[in-house]
Amino acid sequence: MEFLLCILQYLIIMAVLAGVGVLGGVVGTRLRRAKDAKAGAAKEQTMQ
Numbered sequence: 001m002e003f004l005l006c007i008l009q010y011l012i013i014m015a016v017l018a019g020v021g022v023l024g025g026v027v028g029t030r031l032r033r034a035k036d037a038k039a040g041a042a043k044e045q046t047m048q
Helices: 001-047
Strands: none
Touching: none
């Protein structure tokens, strides 16, 4: 029984770390898109 609890503990830790990784990827992608949109708007404004 202890062995199964140990495996369960590692599975929970793995799931939490995977969630943090996915969340970081999503946030990073959104930040990059916002930065690119802002840079594009600034570039468009300077051209006019």
